[in-house]
Amino acid sequence: xxxxxxxxxxxxxxxxxxxxxxxxxxxxxxxxxxxxxxxxxxxxxxxxxxxxxxxxxxxxxxxxxxxxxxxxxxxxxxxxxxxxxxxxxxxxxxxxxxxxxxxxxxxxxxxxxxxxxxxxxxxxxxxxxxxxxxxxxxxxxxxxxxxxxxxxxxxxxxxxxxxxxxxxxxxxxxxxxxxxxxxxxxxxxxxxxxxxxxxxxxxxxxxxxxxxxxxxxxxxxxxxxxxxxxxxxxxxxxxxxxxxxxxxxxxxxxxxxxxxxxxxxxxxxxxxxxxxxxxxxxxxxxxxxxxxxxxxxxxxxxxxxxxxxxxxxxxxxxxxxxxxxxxxxxxxxxxxxxxxxxxxxxxxxxxxxxxxxxxxxxxxxxxxxxxxxxxxxxxxxxxxxxxxxxxxxxxxxxxxxxxxxxxxxxxxxxxxxxxxxxxxxxxxxxxxxxxxxxxxxxxxxxxxxxxxxxxxxxxxxxxxxxxxxxxxxxxxxxxxxxxxxxxxxxxxxxxxxxxxxxxxxxxxxxxxxxxxxxxxxxxxxxxxxxxxxxxxxxxxxxxxxxxxxxxxxxxxxxxxxxxxxxxxxxxxxxxxxxxxxxxxxxxxxxxxxxxxxxxxxxxxxxxxxxxxxxxxxxxxxxxxxxxxxxxxxxxxxxxxxxxxxxxxxxxxxxxxxxxxxxxxxxxxxxxxxxxxxxxxxxxxxxxxxxxxxxxxxxxxxxxxxxxxxxxxxx
Amino acid sequence: xxxxxxxxxxxxxxxxxxxxxxxxxxxxxxxxxxxxxxxxxxxxxxxxxxxxxxxxxxxxxxxxxxxxxxxxxxxxxxxxxxxxxxxxxxxxxxxxxxxxxxxxxxxxxxxxxxxxxxxxxxxxxxxxxxxxxxxxxxxxxxxxxxxxxxxxxxx
Numbered sequence: 001x002x003x004x005x006x007x008x009x010x011x012x013x014x015x016x017x018x019x020x021x022x023x024x025x026x027x028x029x030x031x032x033x034x035x036x037x038x039x040x041x042x043x044x045x046x047x048x049x050x051x052x053x054x055x056x057x058x059x060x061x062x063x064x065x066x067x068x069x070x071x072x073x074x075x076x077x078x079x080x081x082x083x084x085x086x087x088x089x090x091x092x093x094x095x096x097x098x099x100x101x102x103x104x105x106x107x108x109x110x111x112x113x114x115x116x117x118x119x120x121x122x123x124x125x126x127x128x129x130x131x132x133x134x135x136x137x138x139x140x141x142x143x144x145x146x147x148x149x150x151x152x153x154x155x156x157x158x159x160x161x162x163x164x165x166x167x168x169x170x171x172x173x174x175x176x177x178x179x180x181x182x183x184x185x186x187x188x189x190x191x192x193x194x195x196x197x198x199x200x201x202x203x204x205x206x207x208x209x210x211x212x213x214x215x216x217x218x219x220x221x222x223x224x225x226x227x228x229x230x231x232x233x234x235x236x237x238x239x240x241x242x243x244x245x246x247x248x249x250x251x252x253x254x255x256x257x258x259x260x261x262x263x264x265x266x267x268x269x270x271x272x273x274x275x276x277x278x279x280x281x282x283x284x285x286x287x288x289x290x291x292x293x294x295x296x297x298x299x300x301x302x303x304x305x306x307x308x309x310x311x312x313x314x315x316x317x318x319x320x321x322x323x324x325x326x327x328x329x330x331x332x333x334x335x336x337x338x339x340x341x342x343x344x345x346x347x348x349x350x351x352x353x354x355x356x357x358x359x360x361x362x363x364x365x366x367x368x369x370x371x372x373x374x375x376x377x378x379x380x381x382x383x384x385x386x387x388x389x390x391x392x393x394x395x396x397x398x399x400x401x402x403x404x405x406x407x408x409x410x411x412x413x414x415x416x417x418x419x420x421x422x423x424x425x426x427x428x429x430x431x432x433x434x435x436x437x438x439x440x441x442x443x444x445x446x447x448x449x450x451x452x453x454x455x456x457x458x459x460x461x462x463x464x465x466x467x468x469x470x471x472x473x474x475x476x477x478x479x480x481x482x483x484x485x486x487x488x489x490x491x492x493x494x495x496x497x498x499x500x501x502x503x504x505x506x507x508x509x510x511x512x513x514x515x516x517x518x519x520x521x522x523x524x525x526x527x528x529x530x531x532x533x534x535x536x537x538x539x540x541x542x543x544x545x546x547x548x549x550x551x552x553x554x555x556x557x558x559x560x561x562x563x564x565x566x567x568x569x570x571x572x573x574x575x576x577x578x579x580x581x582x583x584x585x586x587x588x589x590x591x592x593x594x595x596x597x598x599x600x601x602x603x604x605x606x607x608x609x610x611x612x613x614x615x616x617x618x619x620x621x622x623x624x625x626x627x628x629x630x631x632x633x634x635x636x637x638x639x640x641x642x643x644x645x646x647x648x649x650x651x652x653x654x655x656x657x658x659x660x661x662x663x664x665x666x667x668x669x670x671x672x673x674x675x676x677x678x679x680x681x682x683x684x685x686x687x688x689x690x691x692x693x694x695x696x697x698x699x700x701x702x703x704x705x706x707x708x709x710x711x712x713x714x
Numbered sequence: 715x716x717x718x719x720x721x722x723x724x725x726x727x728x729x730x731x732x733x734x735x736x737x738x739x740x741x742x743x744x745x746x747x748x749x750x751x752x753x754x755x756x757x758x759x760x761x762x763x764x765x766x767x768x769x770x771x772x773x774x775x776x777x778x779x780x781x782x783x784x785x786x787x788x789x790x791x792x793x794x795x796x797x798x799x800x801x802x803x804x805x806x807x808x809x810x811x812x813x814x815x816x817x818x819x820x821x822x823x824x825x826x827x828x829x830x831x832x833x834x835x836x837x838x839x840x841x842x843x844x845x846x847x848x849x850x851x852x853x854x855x856x857x858x859x860x861x862x863x864x865x866x867x868x869x
Contacts, residue, residue: 172763414747463749508767508796510755510853511748520746520758520765528746528758528765 010110013054014103015157020047021096021103022223028089028096029226033241035084044092045074051099062112063102069124070095076128086234091127093227094120160253163213170207171503171522177203178524211403216256218296218305219247224260225267229292232271239278239289240271246296251303252400258377259305259397262370266307266393267292269367274311274391284388286310299667302421303399308392314385316342323348343385347371375535377401378421380483396421406502406521406531409480410495412465415529417502417521418480422534424488426496427479434477447479447490454481456490462537463516484538491537504531515539569668572644573661573690576622581661581690583683584644585668588695590652591645592660600641611645611652618643618654624701625678625693646695653699668692677701716813719835721806721842722789724772725780729802730809730835730842731789737797739805740788743768752853759788759799766790766799767851774850776826791847798851809842811835819843826854 024047031040052067070092076082098120105113177199184196226242233240251259275281275290282288295306316339323329323345329337349368374381378398385391398404398421406417407426427449429437438445438456445456456479460466479490502521511517515536520528570586593611600607600618607618644655670681670692678701680692719730720739745757745768756768768788772780780786780803788799815835819828832846 168763175763412749414749465749505765507758507765508798508851510767510769510798510851511751514748514750516750517748522760522763522765526760527744528760530746530748530758 010058010106013058014107017051017054017103018100020050021100023047025093025096025227026223028092029230031084032086032089032230041074041078045071045078048074060102060106060112062114062117063099066095066098066117066121066124069121069128073124073128082127088127090234091120091123093231095124158213160214163210166210167214167503170203170210173203174207175522175524175526179526211400212250214253214400215250216253217247218249218251218256218303219244221256221260221263222247222294224264225294228264228267229271232268233275236272237277238271238275240275240292241289242267242292242294244294246294249296249298249303250399251397254401255377255397255399258373259379259395262373262381262395263305263307265366265370267294270307270309270311270391274309274313276312280312298399299669303397305395305397306392307395308390310390313387313389313391314343314346314383315387316385319343319345340384343383346383347381378404378419380421401504403501403503405499407480407499408497408529409459409478409493410497411493412460412463414465415497415523415527416459416493417500417529417531418482418491419518419531419534420499422483424481424483427481427490428496429477429479434475438477445492449481449490454479454488454490456492457537458492459532460494482534482538484534489538502529502531569666571664571666571668571685571690571692573664573685574642574644574657575659575661576657577626580626581685581688582621582625582657582693583664583685583690584646584655584693584695586663588646589644590647593643593645593654594640595643595654596640607656609643609654611654614652616645616652616654618656619698619701620656621693621698622656622658624698625676625691646699648699655693655695655698662686717811718808719811719842719844720789720808722787722802723804723806724775724777724802728806728837728840728842729831729845730811731791731800731845731847733808735791735793735847737790737792740790740799742785743788743799754853756801761790761799764797766797768799768801769851770801771850772801772803774826774830774854776854791851793848793851800845800847800850809837811842 024044027040027044027047031037031044034040048067048071052064052071055061055063055067073082073088073092077084077088082088098117102113102116105111105116177196181193181196181200184193222244225244229240229242270292275292276284276286278288281290291310293306293308295304295308297304319342320329320334320337323342324331324334328345328348334342346367347370371381374395374397378401380396382394383391384394398419405420407420407423409416409418427447429435438447440446441453445458446453447456448454478493478496480493480496481488481490500523502523504519504521506519507514507517516533517536518531518533520530523529571583572586572589572592573581573583576582595609600609602608603615603617607620608615609618610616642657642660644657644660646653646655664685666683666685668683670683678694678698680694682689682691684690718733720733720736721728721730723729740759740761743759743761745759747757748755754769754774756770756773759766759768772778784803786801786803787805789802789805790797790799815837817834817836819831819833821828823831827843830846830850831843832849833844835842835844
């Protein structure tokens with residue numbers, strides 16, 4: 001056998017065996033929970049048996065030996081000569097680890113480590129001798145089966161480098177396609193146009209497919225966790241189970257790899273410091289067994305990962321004490337900080353090394369590293385904790401690092417792309433006093449954003465670009481509010497353009513030292529555009545800022561939004577009729593008002609009310625949304641009418657509702673779309689089906705009704 | 715050791731680059747300027763979807779800018795880590811060089827030049843400096859940042 005062939009075979013053996021071992025690890029976890037599951041046991045048995053067979057063939061005698069011993073132990077279990085207990089699982093896991101170590105050794109040196117199985121082998125034999133009778137050799141009824149046959153038929157291994165090249169080529173194809181469709185249009189050649197349209201479709205589909213090849217389910221990383229939880233919980237004398245939902249959520253390979261360590265760290269944290277020992281849990285009236293929940297899902301082009309435990313939670317006052325002791329915050333600041341803000345301090349570098357914190361509530365060791373690692377891949381992390389009930393970490397990740405949605409802006413005559421992930425909002429100061437709305441403290445520009453000072457940065461100055469021209473008095477100013485780890489800041493640019501999906505390409509090493517750029521991308525016109533690195537930019541902006549100031553910023557944000565953490569939409573819940581629940585997006589609500597019935601007048605048959613110097617059209621929502629044929633008639637009583645004021649293009653509209661219920665924050669994922677006119681769809685809020693109104697359509701309907709009434713009157 | 719080099723000019727100096735590392739030669743390309751970049755970086759070029767850093771070799775060698783009328787050429791070179799484009803005055807021919815023609819760079823050569831050359835070939839009528847492409851792709855040390863205009867502090 002030629003050396004090269006042999007090498008190929010060994011490489012394949014290594015890859016396959018590793019996959020086998022990973023699968024076996026997962027199976028062992030399942031099996032431990034359900035020892036009666038014959039199917040899982042058979043799978044484990046087959047994995048060991050396959051290992052034995054291939055190692056024999058490749059004459060890795062140590063591996064073959066240990067596989068043989070493990071197989072014997074398993075066959076005892078199968079023949080019910082021995083009960084399944086944690087000891088069996090533990091030793092099989094040890095076998096697994098030793099096999100993996102040996103595989104690495106083979107990969108590096110080409111031969112086995114002769115010492116590697118010493119202690120594991122001894123333990124295996126001890127366990128076997130505990131059984132009543134030990135058959136000399138396990139009888140195998142599965143000899144004929146080829147467990148990997150189905151897997152290999154449907155998939156094949158591809159080098160990542162090849163996928164990257166394909167990705168580049170497709171990007172190129174997209175550009176060429178754009179050029180061809182331009183020619184098609186200018187030549188006015190119908191057959192060319194139709195051919196180029198076809199090309200366009202195929203290219204888009206190809207691009208999407210190739211992008212998909214790089215995606216992997218997040219379950220690939222998670223599969224290691226049941227084992228981690230089992231081992232660490234055992235070591236700490238705790239009972240913990242792990243529950244996972246959304247394993248199929250897909251992420252780019254590079255991101256999957258980058259989140260492995262941070263997630264592991266967070267889970268360890270939940271085990272070590274979150275979940276209490278069984279006695280304490282019982283005393284607190286909780287089930288003996290703690291739960292760590294992992295959840296992943298897509299939302300708004302991002303992937304959200306949540307890790308939560310039902311442990312003791314973080315005591316904010318302990319964090320506060322520790323932070324004060326470390327001088328991270330002043331007493332005055334600490335007094336006004338919310339509990340949520342205090343808990344976020346665990347991510348501040350310098351907090352982590354506090355020994356006291358580790359002993360008191362735990363959270364904090366290496367948390368700054370977790371945060372930095374996630375930020376490196378444009379992710380964010382937040383922690384929510386309820387004392388006695390548990391702690392939840394929420395992580396937001398981009399789907400892929402290769403293709404990201406970005407906002408295109410212009411500054412100093414150059415185009416730049418800003419990753420959408422760090423974008424909070426866009427502010428456009430219009431008209432005569434635009435420039436005056438920017439105030440100066442010393443030489444630092446700031447803007448009052450909802451009563452809070454937002455530090456501003458002129459992009460052209462930061463990049464030392466020529467200023468295009470002095471802004472005239474009529475010129476508008478564009479502020480892009482960006483999220484950074486030191487709180488939000490505003491970036492002033494000359495022009496704000498579209499949002500586009502861009503393909504991120506790395507910069508050459510000559511430019512690696514430029515922290516303000518994250519990479520570059522190629523636009524549809526073939527031009528190269530630099531991608532701004534918001535983190536790098538933020539660092540340039542406020543290098544001297546203290547943690548205390550950062551926290552003040554964070555507090556400001558927390559006060560702005562009651563729940564700044566989650567990703568939902570704020571919805572105003574209201575009631576129509578006796579029981580039907582409705583909601584409108586809070587951003588569409590200008591004010592809530594109450595009017596006495598006698599204040600309501602009529603223009604034609606349409607109810608109106610005088611409001612802030614305008615005649616405001618009142619729209620009886622019940623009639624519009626649940627038409628029963630009756631025209632709405634206000635009863636002349638002393639009853640107050642509840643009105644949601646919505647303004648559009650300077651005109652106010654009053655939506656008449658029966659009762660305002662609440663404000664809820666919910667991800668706006670409509671479960672039923674467009675059930676009827678004026679309704680966007682319905683979702684479940686607070687366990688009740690709630691319909692979301694389509695305010696745009698309703699305003700149109702209301703205005704049309706007014707006109708019809710006007711015509712009738714005439 | 716015989717080798718093939720592609721020659722190019724910077725002013726009156728003749729340089730050569732090993733043929734195997736050359737990806738292609740391009741006419742002047744549209745370039746995107748990179749703010750705050752070292753001065754040797756002229757900008758970024760889109761070469762069929764690949765983004766290349768364009769390095770001004772004159773600037774790298776501390777030579778004055780090319781006189782008017784010199785359009786310049788892009789010499790696209792594959793390095794160990796990435797691919798860059800060197801901006802040169804013009805690209806000449808491919809020469810076969812013999813090992814006997816080679817000599818070490820004289821120690822008296824200026825630092826700027828000796829840093830980026832790996833030797834000299836004695837041609838019949840002139841000398842050819844062999845460019846060390848990996849060294850030439852790295853910006854000079856302690857380079858001041860590129861500032862096209864003074865800061866406008868009146869903003």
